[in-house]
Amino acid sequence: xxxxxxxxxxxxxxxxxxxxxxxxxxxxxxxxxxxxxxxxxxxxxxxxxxxxxxxxxxxxxxxxxxxxxxxxxxxxxxxxxxxxxxxxxxxxxxxxxxxxxxxxxxxxxxxxxxxxxxxxxxxxxxxxxxxxxxxxxxxxxxxxxxxxxxxxxxxxxxxxxxxxxxxxxxxxxxxxxxxxxxxxxxxxxxxxxxxxxxxxxxxxxxxxxxxxxxxxxxxxxxxxxxxxxxxxxxxxxxxxxxxxxxxxxxxx
Amino acid sequence: xxxxxxxxxxxxxxxxxxxxxxxxxxxxxxxxxxxxxxxxxxxxxxxxxxxxxxxxxxxxxxxxxxxxxxxxxxx
Numbered sequence: 001x002x003x004x005x006x007x008x009x010x011x012x013x014x015x016x017x018x019x020x021x022x023x024x025x026x027x028x029x030x031x032x033x034x035x036x037x038x039x040x041x042x043x044x045x046x047x048x049x050x051x052x053x054x055x056x057x058x059x060x061x062x063x064x065x066x067x068x069x070x071x072x073x074x075x076x077x078x079x080x081x082x083x084x085x086x087x088x089x090x091x092x093x094x095x096x097x098x099x100x101x102x103x104x105x106x107x108x109x110x111x112x113x114x115x116x117x118x119x120x121x122x123x124x125x126x127x128x129x130x131x132x133x134x135x136x137x138x139x140x141x142x143x144x145x146x147x148x149x150x151x152x153x154x155x156x157x158x159x160x161x162x163x164x165x166x167x168x169x170x171x172x173x174x175x176x177x178x179x180x181x182x183x184x185x186x187x188x189x190x191x192x193x194x195x196x197x198x199x200x201x202x203x204x205x206x207x208x209x210x211x212x213x214x215x216x217x218x219x220x221x222x223x224x225x226x227x228x229x230x231x232x233x234x235x236x237x238x239x240x241x242x243x244x245x246x247x248x249x250x251x252x
Numbered sequence: 253x254x255x256x257x258x259x260x261x262x263x264x265x266x267x268x269x270x271x272x273x274x275x276x277x278x279x280x281x282x283x284x285x286x287x288x289x290x291x292x293x294x295x296x297x298x299x300x301x302x303x304x305x306x307x308x309x310x311x312x313x314x315x316x317x318x319x320x321x322x323x324x325x326x327x
Contacts, residue, residue: 003326006309013320017269022271023275025318182316183315186315222274223273224278
């Protein structure tokens, strides 16, 4: 009887413990990135721009080249690297406080300039590392440390939908919103990431994958409750699916 | 005499990487994973695989495991 390996720890994932909380979506996304980079054979030519936030130590886990950026400036740093060395595949790994709050300008203008970069946008509806403050993507009525009675529309406004905003910018080619809260959604996320990288390899333009990710600690839930909460609450506000796909148009 | 359970697959859980989030318990279609009851060096109650399970190596536990602590094998 031969024993076949069905699933092995990805080769590009370093042998060390994640510092993330139990049930965090970051480590699932790290795992997917490693699998995609390994399958597409991009290890030698890929550069990741990790953000400040919980995933600031991404270089401890992913065995690829990294260049840390200041808060929100991921797209700007990625632009520089991509312009200096166009052969490199550059992707930013940004959270919602990073990409949709302090880095809104950089992201929109990088997309508008049709920079050939990829953004992995991890949306967990709060500022995770600093203790769960309200982010622009926080749900209406969601309790956070800076909105203890729940987010109110007339005071704090509506959740910001970055994928929809970027979909009307001319320079974006591929935008998809996925989640990492079930085996099916995790597989879809993996496909979306590899499609976004392929857009960059084909030199078509800006691509982004928005990933709805659970944050059990700051949502004050158990890991499995937080995975369900993504489906119950977040998906209503941030519908999943391909938001923009201009790959065929650009290839013609 | 106890009837032999025909196993088609099995998993290996790295007890030290496991953080006891119990997400694999929930998603396993055969309910083959349970609490080991022992604490690992990081202070978490780690998961363990029950030997008498009907595991068919579907790999769902490994896909959802946030710590990449599970490896799946098929016989």
